[in-house]
Amino acid sequence: MTGYDDDISLQPFLQRLAQLVALTEDESEAIRGLEFELVSIPRHRNVIAKGETPSYLYAVLDGWAGRYSLRPDGTRRITGFVVPGDFCGIHAVCHSPLDHAIVALTDCVIAKVSLGQLEQLVARFPVIGRALWHAKLVDEAILRIWLLNSSDAFRTLAHLLCEFEARLHPGETSGSRQFQLPVNQEHLADALGLTPVHLNRVLQRLRASGVIDLSRKVLTIPDINELRKAAHFDCSYLHAPTPLQHPVTENTL
Amino acid sequence: MTGYDDDISLQPFLQRLAQLVALTEDESEAIRGLEFELVSIPRHRNVIAKGETPSYLYAVLDGWAGRYSLRPDGTRRITGFVVPGDFCGIHAVCHSPLDHAIVALTDCVIAKVSLGQLEQLVARFPVIGRALWHAKLVDEAILRIWLLNSSDAFRTLAHLLCEFEARLHPGETSGSRQFQLPVNQEHLADALGLTPVHLNRVLQRLRASGVIDLSRKVLTIPDINELRKAAHFDCSYLHAPTPLQHPVTENTL
DNA sequence: CGCCCTTTTGAAGAAAATCAAGGGCAGTGG
DNA sequence: CCACTGCCCTTGATTTTCTTCAAAAGGGCG
8 A cells, every 4th residue: 555644545446336236345356455645636626538548547635526528619518527436537447538637626645546457357367357337337327327317307406415415424324414515506407407596596495495405515314205205216226325225146255 | 940930030139230341252151051940029029128138139039129228107118129130048158147128119020049059150250259249339329329319309309210210221311210119109119118198298299390200100301400409319320331330440351 | 794605585498397299100900 | 103101300388497687684703
């Protein structure tokens, strides 16, 4: 490990993979033992620029990043959020350039793991390769949900907030929530394909309906199931851990 | 090979993979030699239902299929088209159920290849595993483009037609085109997230601008580059073969 | 305090949905 | 041969949603 702070580890990345497949102690240990280079990326700077083919996997340990592309008219569309535990850059195993850019939405702490090392790890533990596949499938499922929702601003916004909640607090099923939402209304608008003005009005409708409060970048959800109902949110597409996840089919060696 | 017609082979599937990575004769031969079960799926029937975890890879040899989900209000959103050479069902390698359904938009001829056999193939020829990854990345890139375009109906429709052209005729760069477009306006509307009525009007604007003609399910493009210009289409996201593709980086053994 | 960034409000205009009805065309059956 | 039927495409009128343009109000921070 080459991190400049011994407290910083790949734990969030490991947890993310462990949500998707059952890992043995050996496998977990191998992931924890990966060498990585720790980088801090300040807000507004690209993690990976469009067209890049990096030779590292970027595991985000802290902070939020966003995937985005620019339209012909210069406006931006955010096509996905990257939260702690998520990774990006895996496209490079295909020697293919990234078709979009990934920008730090907040200051980020990121672990760079060489793809060569990752390939060795996958060769030794195929289940880790399957976890990476699984994570990609979740990314794809999220994109499909965004397309599906795109017809109704109110529901889409509620759904996106549910997505944040589910990704930040996987496995929790009911009750209230309060957490940092380190993005501003312009980010949300760019993610939903709305103008900031319209997003603001939709957000106020959501607040008025009592299912959320959002101020000073703190999102408060009095009852997560009320919000989910408003959003018609079904978390199964995220493949998050639930009490009934990973039954007997997964071979745990 | 267990097909009931010796003329029918995995050739379209092989071609698709060969677009994404450089394959040796051995590797191509191994793909051609896969055992498969040939199935015919009539129009309107599901290829894979939502929630299914099949034990086969479905390689579409002929016909068009569509990925779709239903909204809470019962309306449909098509989130992707599956054309000859494409495959689906690979999510099952993660033992995860499909989060959407795949329906035959026309009568389809599909080769079912067992996932076990596929895994053996990938174990023997890792480059084939990378081709499958690459194909998934292209699926993802297409979803991102759909999200990116979703703000402008005219451009989105033009872009979708460019996507069809590029996927059906990869590598061709200029000139005119004429090919079957076996979907109706309702399908296009469901794919673009528009109502059929509005799609019809946008389609007429496209026709009036002279870049396409579409009647009786035959799409005519007098000049593909004119259409691409109208759509702001850049085919690189599809990773289709171009004269400069696959330079020295790919290890061809 | 004054500045910048972000959120909020208002009013007018454009884009798309909705509702409703008519038209073309292929296939079917008398 | 012609009428009938079903499917798809097309058109018109109206309403809703979202954008655009413009400006004001907070809030954090030097």
